[in-house]
Every structure is written in structure tokens, then in C-alpha cells.
Amino acid sequence: MKRSTFYLMFVGLILGLIPRTAPLLLAAAKVGEPAPAFTATASDGKTYKLAGYRGKYVILEWHNNGCPYVGKQYNSGNMQKLQKQWTSQGVVWFTVLSSAPGKQGFVTASDENAYLAKMQAAPTAALLDPSGEIGHMYDAKTSPQMVVINPQGVVIYDGAIDDKPTTDLADVPGATNYVSLALEQAMAGKPVATPATRPYGCSVKYSDSSH
Amino acid sequence: MSWHKPPAIFPWALVLSAAALALCARHAEAAGAPIPHGTLELVAEKQWIAAGHPFNVALHFELEKGWHIYWTNPGDSGEPPRVQWNLPAGITAGDIEWPAPRRLGTASIVDYGYEDAVMLIVPMNAEANLAAQGPAQIAAEVKVLVCREMCIPGKAQVSLTLPVKPQTSPVNAQSADLFAAARKALPRPAPANWKFGLSETNDSFVLTGNLGRRITDAIFFPLAESQVSNAAPQTLVPIATGFRLTLRKSDQLLKPIARLKGVLVLSGERAYSIDVPVGKPVVTSTKGAG
Numbered sequence: 001m002k003r004s005t006f007y008l009m010f011v012g013l014i015l016g017l018i019p020r021t022a023p024l025l026l027a028a029a030k031v032g033e034p035a036p037a038f039t040a041t042a043s044d045g046k047t048y049k050l051a052g053y054r055g056k057y058v059i060l061e062w063h064n065n066g067c068p069y070v071g072k073q074y075n076s077g078n079m080q081k082l083q084k085q086w087t088s089q090g091v092v093w094f095t096v097l098s099s100a101p102g103k104q105g106f107v108t109a110s111d112e113n114a115y116l117a118k119m120q121a122a123p124t125a126a127l128l129d130p131s132g133e134i135g136h137m138y139d140a141k142t143s144p145q146m147v148v149i150n151p152q153g154v155v156i157y158d159g160a161i162d163d164k165p166t167t168d169l170a171d172v173p174g175a176t177n178y179v180s181l182a183l184e185q186a187m188a189g190k191p192v193a194t195p196a197t198r199p200y201g202c203s204v205k206y207s208d209s210s211h
Numbered sequence: 212m213s214w215h216k217p218p219a220i221f222p223w224a225l226v227l228s229a230a231a232l233a234l235c236a237r238h239a240e241a242a243g244a245p246i247p248h249g250t251l252e253l254v255a256e257k258q259w260i261a262a263g264h265p266f267n268v269a270l271h272f273e274l275e276k277g278w279h280i281y282w283t284n285p286g287d288s289g290e291p292p293r294v295q296w297n298l299p300a301g302i303t304a305g306d307i308e309w310p311a312p313r314r315l316g317t318a319s320i321v322d323y324g325y326e327d328a329v330m331l332i333v334p335m336n337a338e339a340n341l342a343a344q345g346p347a348q349i350a351a352e353v354k355v356l357v358c359r360e361m362c363i364p365g366k367a368q369v370s371l372t373l374p375v376k377p378q379t380s381p382v383n384a385q386s387a388d389l390f391a392a393a394r395k396a397l398p399r400p401a402p403a404n405w406k407f408g409l410s411e412t413n414d415s416f417v418l419t420g421n422l423g424r425r426i427t428d429a430i431f432f433p434l435a436e437s438q439v440s441n442a443a444p445q446t447l448v449p450i451a452t453g454f455r456l457t458l459r460k461s462d463q464l465l466k467p468i469a470r471l472k473g474v475l476v477l478s479g480e481r482a483y484s485i486d487v488p489v490g491k492p493v494v495t496s497t498k499g500a501g
Contacts, residue, residue: 030462068356068364104361139462141287141320141442159463165290167356167364196463198436202362203288203320 029138031158031195035149036137040096042125043112048094055151057091057183061123061161062098062135064105064143065115067202068167073144074119076172079161083122086183095126098135103205105143106130132206142201148182148192157182159197246355247363249274253351253371254330256390257380260302260347260373263339268349268371269386269393270294270307270331278359279324282312284434286322286441290356292331297350297370301341305334310396311474311482312432321441322358323432330393341375348372398474398482405453409471409487411460416471418456418487426454426477434472437463 029036035058039049050058061079064070073079083093097112099105107115112126129135138147138158148157162175182192243252249272256267270292272280281289296304309331312323341347350370357363382390401407406421416439418431427449433439443459472486 031465066361068362136319139319166354168354196437196465198463200290201288202358203316203322205360206317206319208317208319 029147029155029158031155033155034153035147035155038134038137040094040127040129040134042127043097043107043109043116044125045109046125048125048127050149051153053092054153057086057151057186058149059086059091059093059179059183060138060147060149061093061095062140062143062145062199062201062204063095063126064097064099064202064205065107066104067143069142069165069201070144072167072169072172073161074121076169078172079144080119080121082177082179085180087122087124091183093123095121095123096129096134096140097126098129098132098140099205100132100207101130103207104202105205132204135204135206140199140204142199142203144201145199145204146179148179148186150186156186156192157195159194159199160201163197165198165200243271243273244367244369246272246353246365246367247357248278248359249357251353251355251367251369253349253369254386254389255349255371255373255383256386258374258383259380260337260341260375261379262337262342262375262377264379265334265336266380267332267334267390269333269390270351270353270369271328271389272325272331272355273328274326274357276327278357279315279322279326280329280355280357282323282325282432283307283309284323284432284436286314286324287316287320289322289324289358289362292353292355294333295352295354297352298335299341299344299347301338301344302347302349303336305336308332308334308397310393311398311476314430314432316442319442323441330389330396332390332393332397337375342377344375346372346374396482398484401475401483401485405483407485407487409489411489414460416458416460416489418458418471420453420456420475422453424453425449425451428478429454429456430476430479431456431458432474432476433458434474437461438468438471439473 035050037051039047042048087093097105097107109128116126127134144161146159146161147155150156157178160178162177164171164175178194178197181194185192243250252271254269254271260266274280281291283291285291298304310329312325315322315324348370350368353367353369355365357365404423408419410417420426429447431445438461440459440461446457448455468489470486470488474482475485476482
């Protein structure tokens with residue numbers, strides 16, 4: 001009886017600990033270090049492997065269509081403009097959807113395809129990550145958090161989309177876009193001057209999110 | 212039924228609804244301007260502005276259960292309320308006095324903010340030549356992000372008209388309790404005989420506090436973003452004369468910092484402002500207060 005209670009407590013402890021510490025135990029993406037490998041299914045039904053894009057720059061954009069900070073970028077047309085600008089130069093752009101089922105921003109493949117068409121968005125693909133696996137791998141905190149990976153597979157930028165942490169559309173034109181800056185500098189063979197910033201926005205709606 | 216002959220009850224209904232409307236209007240006035248899932252009211256501590264003296268107003272936020280707004284450093288997500296003052300000549304606004312926040316969030320994302328209700332006190336200054344100008348209107352446009360599972364940006368216009376007199380004013384009875392409670396939640400300077408030190412390792416800061424007694428409950432809130440990891444657990448080791456608190460560095464911290472500023476909350480209630488240089492222990496004052 002005592003022993004079984006002990007085992008139950010032990011198992012309970014382990015079960016209780018794993019979900020809380022798992023995101024911290026995983027090697028989270030860090031600027032200057034290799035980007036964690038992932039394989040994901042996109043809203044177009046295809047499977048995308050990060051490892052397949054060595055030799056290209058890759059952008060990861062955390063997305064939640066109900067977040068006002070994301071709304072600021074899409075309703076102003078800024079995100080779509082960036083997607084077109086960079087993909088036309090051979091950059092791979094993955095929109096990552098890490099909202100858990102039942103949470104704000106969770107979408108099915110067809111929801112997302114309808115959204116992409118309506119917004120005239122042009123990422124290479126929109127990756128469905130309802131388990132939050134990719135999100136936790138990159139320790140993504142917010143939408144729209146942005147990550148830039150260089151052709152060698154190293155993270156060269158992780159953080160905010162720009163330097164105006166507001167929901168105000170009027171702040172888009174005067175903002176310094178950190179993603180474009182990182183790509184321009186890296187493509188010119190220069191070090192990225194601002195490789196990490198606080199990724200402002202809405203918290204990513206993982207399954208354990210309460211806020 | 213014709214328009215010319217309304218039923219006898221009609222005049223009474225009219226009177227009652229007018230009375231109800233009047234009550235609603237009074238209530239709305241007392242409850243302040245609407246913001247998403249809450250209200251915002253601008254309140255004054257005193258009955259009038261004394262020309263030539265400082266005075267205080269406060270932004271009083273009341274939120275529905277479960278919703279929150281943010282501290283000056285919002286943590287991993289969100290943003291603090293932003294205030295644009297519209298003040299008559301001769302009156303100037305100081306910075307918001309931020310009460311100690313709470314940690315809000317989960318294992319992987321932690322924000323700093325306020326739930327339920329909060330008073331953000333703003334000190335104001337009135338020039339001596341104000342007296343001749345009549346009542347003064349203190350107005351503000353406030354942008355605020357209100358979040359629960361989701362975030363909703365809100366904007367509210369609030370204002371307050373106060374008489375201006377040459378003599379000092381008694382407190383405003385309606386807001387006295389609110390201001391008193393708000394002051395209790397403000398971080399106070401750490402007592403002069405407390406000593407803090409901050410050392411660093413590759414991935415962490417270690418904050419040591421010598422308070423003259425064993426401390427078993429302490430939380431640190433960094434004033435600046437991107438210095439300390441918000442979501443990482445803060446590991447407290449009580450020691451005989453105080454505590455040692457390990458704070459993981461933020462992944463966004465790529466350059467060394469000279470000082471760590473923030474708010475230290477002990478036992479979940481008393482909040483103290485601290486400002487500790489990195490590297491060597493510091494004495495907040497050379498003379499102990501007790």
C-alpha cells in the first residue's frame with residue numbers, strides 16, 4: 001500500500017514534470033547556432049523538411065490570424081509585401097501556425113488556404129503545428145515572431161518583425177524591419193547588426209496557454 | 212393602437228425609463244470610460260489643484276475576471292498602457308508610478324501585469340501662476356492592450372476638471388482609499404542596511420541579498436526587457452542572512468550589462484526597487500537605518 005502510493009506519487013511527479021519542463025529541456029533555437037531540424041505538413045498538403053533547404057535563406061513567421069499585432073502586419077499589406085519581396089529573391093518563407101486546437105489562431109488546412117487567398121499572402125508554405133512542437137523547438141513566444149536562417153542552416157535573426165511594438169497600423173511605414181535588415185546585411189556578407197530582439201506580440205497559443 | 216391614444220401606462224413608462232436612464236448615466240460616469248473587458252477612470256487624489264504645488268492623479272483600471280493589462284516591462288508578450296496627456300499650460304505630467312506586477316503565464320511564456328484592478332498613479336506639477344486661470348481640465352488618451360486567452364487593443368479618452376486654488380487641498384474622500392491601497396503596492400526603496408550583489412555565469416545572473424534575516428520567498432521583476440529570461444524558473448536559495456536568486460539570462464541578451472534594475476517582491480507582498488551593478492556587491496547606503 002505504502003509502496004504503491006510511493007509509485008503513484010513518483011509517476012505523478014514525472015508526469016507532472018515532463019510537460020512543464022519539456023520546452024526548456026529541448027535545445028531551443030539560438031542566434032549563431034544551428035536551426036533545429038523539423039518536418040511539417042503544410043496547408044497545401046505537402047510535407048516540408050527544413051533540412052531540404054540548405055543553401056537557401058529560410059524565414060519562419062509565427063502566425064495567429066486573431067492576434068492584433070499580426071493583423072497590423074497583414075491589414076497594412078506589409079507582411080504580404082515582405083513575403084513577395086523575399087521569396088522572389090529565392091528566400092524560403094514558412095508561416096508557422098502553432099496555436100493548439102480550440103485556441104485563438106488554430107486553423108485547419110482549408111481555413112488557412114482560404115485565409116492565404118483572402119489576404120493575398122504569399123509564403124512558400126503555411127506549416128501546421130497544432131502540437132506546438134516546432135514552436136517549442138524554436139522557443140517561439142509570440143506572433144508575429146520572426147526567425148531568419150542562413151544557407152548554412154544557422155539562425156542569424158530571432159525576434160520581433162520590427163522596432164514598433166504596437167498594434168497601430170500607422171506605425172508600419174516608419175518602422176525599421178529587422179527581418180529585411182538581417183537578410184540585406186547577411187546577403188551583403190556583413191554580420192547582422194541586430195541579431196536578437198524581444199519578439200513583441202500576442203503570446204503563442206500553445207495547449208498550456210492561459211493568457 | 213393609435214399614436215393619438217397611448218395606453219394610460221405610457222406616461223409612467225416614460226418617467227420610469229427616464230429615471231432608469233438617469234441612473235445608468237450616473238453609474239456610467241462613476242464607472243469610467245469603457246475599455247475592452249473593463250473600464251478606465253481618471254481620478255484625483257485631492258479636491259482641487261493647489262497652484263504652485265505637485266498633485267497626483269491616477270488611471271484606475273477595472274477589468275473583468277481573467278483579463279489583464281501589462282507592467283512597464285510586459286515580459287514575453289503584450290505591451291504596457293501608453294498615455295498621451297492633454298494638459299492646460301502650467302500643468303505638467305510626470306512618469307507613471309508602476310505598482311509591483313504579477314507573473315502571468317505558463318511554463319514557456321511569462322508576462323508581467325495586473326489582473327482585476329490597478330491604479331497607475333501619475334504625479335503632476337502645477338505652476339504658481341495657474342491660480343488666475345479658473346478650473347483646469349486634465350485629459351488623457353490611453354492606449355491599452357487587454358488580454359486573457361486573446362488580446363484586444365483598446366483606446367479611451369478620460370478627463371477630469373478640477374478647481375485651482377491658492378491654498379492646499381484636502382484629500383478627495385471618494386478616492387482616498389484607492390490611493391492609499393495603490394501606494395501600498397508601489398515598490399519602495401530597499402532599506403539602507405540591505406546589501407545586494409550580482410554575479411554572472413555564462414547563462415545566468417545570481418542575485419544575492421543580505422537583509423539580515425532568512426528569506427524564503429522572493430521574486431525579481433526586471434525593469435528592462437531582454438535581460439532576464441521571463442519564463443525560466445527563478446531558483447531561490449534561502450541563506451541565514453537573506454537569499455540567493457538565480458535568474459537565467461534572456462536569449463536576447465547579447466551584450467554584457469552594467470547594472471540590473473528591477474523590483475524585488477518578498478513573500479508575495481512587499482515590493483522594493485533595486486538597482487545592482489554587475490560584478491561586485493553594493494551597499495545601498497553607507498549608513499544603516501536600523
